[in-house]
Amino acid sequence: MSREPTTLTGRILSQFGLSARLLLLTVLFVMIAEVLIYVPSVANFRLTWLNDRLAAAQIAAMVLDAAPEESLTEELELRLLHGVGAKAIALKGGGRRSLLASGEMPNEVSKTVDLRDAHWPTLVQDAFSVLFNPADKPIRVIGAGMGVEFVEMILDQAPLRQAMIKFSRNILFLSLFISGITAILVYLTLQWVIVRPVRRLTGNIAEFSSNPEDASRVIQPTDRVDEIGLAEQALARMETTLADELRQKRRLAQLGLAVSKINHELRNMLTTAQLLTDRLDNVSDESVQRIAPRLVNTLDRAIAFCETTLAYGRATEPLPQRRLIALAPLIAELSNLTDLAPEVGITFEAQVPEDLMVDADPDQLSRVLVNVVRNAVQALSQTGAPEGRPRIDVSASREDGSVCILIKDNGPGIPERAKATLFTPFQGSAQKGGTGLGLPIAAELVQLHGGTIALDESHGTTCFKISIPDRPSVSGSN
Numbered sequence: 001m002s003r004e005p006t007t008l009t010g011r012i013l014s015q016f017g018l019s020a021r022l023l024l025l026t027v028l029f030v031m032i033a034e035v036l037i038y039v040p041s042v043a044n045f046r047l048t049w050l051n052d053r054l055a056a057a058q059i060a061a062m063v064l065d066a067a068p069e070e071s072l073t074e075e076l077e078l079r080l081l082h083g084v085g086a087k088a089i090a091l092k093g094g095g096r097r098s099l100l101a102s103g104e105m106p107n108e109v110s111k112t113v114d115l116r117d118a119h120w121p122t123l124v125q126d127a128f129s130v131l132f133n134p135a136d137k138p139i140r141v142i143g144a145g146m147g148v149e150f151v152e153m154i155l156d157q158a159p160l161r162q163a164m165i166k167f168s169r170n171i172l173f174l175s176l177f178i179s180g181i182t183a184i185l186v187y188l189t190l191q192w193v194i195v196r197p198v199r200r201l202t203g204n205i206a207e208f209s210s211n212p213e214d215a216s217r218v219i220q221p222t223d224r225v226d227e228i229g230l231a232e233q234a235l236a237r238m239e240t241t242l243a244d245e246l247r248q249k250r251r252l253a254q255l256g257l258a259v260s261k262i263n264h265e266l267r268n269m270l271t272t273a274q275l276l277t278d279r280l281d282n283v284s285d286e287s288v289q290r291i292a293p294r295l296v297n298t299l300d301r302a303i304a305f306c307e308t309t310l311a312y313g314r315a316t317e318p319l320p321q322r323r324l325i326a327l328a329p330l331i332a333e334l335s336n337l338t339d340l341a342p343e344v345g346i347t348f349e350a351q352v353p354e355d356l357m358v359d360a361d362p363d364q365l366s367r368v369l370v371n372v373v374r375n376a377v378q379a380l381s382q383t384g385a386p387e388g389r390p391r392i393d394v395s396a397s398r399e400d401g402s403v404c405i406l407i408k409d410n411g412p413g414i415p416e417r418a419k420a421t422l423f424t425p426f427q428g429s430a431q432k433g434g435t436g437l438g439l440p441i442a443a444e445l446v447q448l449h450g451g452t453i454a455l456d457e458s459h460g461t462t463c464f465k466i467s468i469p470d471r472p473s474v475s476g477s478n
Helices: 008-013 018-066 074-084 120-132 158-210 227-282 286-313 327-340 362-383 438-448
Strands: 088-093 096-101 111-114 139-143 150-155 323-326 347-351 357-360 391-399 402-409 452-455 462-469
Touching (some): 018 074, 018 139, 018 150, 120 158, 158 227, 323 327, 327 362, 327 391, 327 402, 357 362, 357 462, 362 391, 362 462
Antiparallel strands (some): 088 150, 139 150, 391 402
């Protein structure tokens, strides 16, 4: 289930497309960066403003101190104080103290600001205090002077606050302008580099999903070598593979439908042909007696082919009805399969202990063994044995709570190209005219028993290893 965005930002962004989200996030991040820049900037602006006033105050005080007393008028002192913006100015240096003050001296100050040993946290805190919590009464500012111990003055905060507000306003407008320009540039870049290619990918996925078997809908990767290019290549491979598999599955589905429709008629025809073939046993003609066995074998193979195909076409195999059975009799019955190729003269050897018991469904295990041995017979009948007489060896033993069955033949082996699809339906046949169903059916039945079947290449010949594990409830009785 999809989860709705829980934050306000998430709910807002969910209303926009990818491009709009990128634009909004870019503006937001630039504004955050500007805020981080603004905090020390406004503190530095206040510090610079106060230092400028202290420097001007020191110059004014020094001018007045150097002038003859008879030339100083009260109007001139007020004009100097007004130009500095202070109500009073004091200098201390050379063992004496000079004071320049107007007639309206405040009785008290709301705060003393000493700039001689100011730290940044304090400067930042004082700057925002001026902006959001200005003092009603004048403040006293003390700072280092040139050639004197210190300079101090008393002034109102209103001019300072107005200057800081103007500075903040300018910073805000500049930040918005920079944010807008940056956001537009980033938006256009992302639109060209990421958003458009992603839209192409999503558009192709939607188009391909409407008809995945159409090979013309497979995306054509560009020459990009970045992550987008890798995504295009991966999507092209996936769509190509999916289209091929869907076309194959459609053909297999059509094949299954066709086989199910002709099942009844085909079996009737084969049964009738088999009955007619049985009557040939009573014909004394030597040619008929020579041909009849081959005809019977051919019909048997046709019937087996039909039954195998139909058996695989069932939705599921029934669960095995497992019980302890002797393995040797099942193996002994496999020797009859060599009659499928009497002209080859295949030797069948079984090395199975008479007391070896296996916990399995006898019918399903028999089908597994028949499919594997029949494959070996067909391979030997077509290619023969490179060395010696064609033979099939079957052995079995108990290993770590499982019964392991080895089925080997001395044929030329399985081609490398066929090994990867041995257990894939309709693809694993290595023999000419094979159905490609024998080993997949065997693998499915073995898996229902919780076992494994695999090609064992450690013996130097074609060898299939079948492992049927014991159930815990019966493992102790073997």
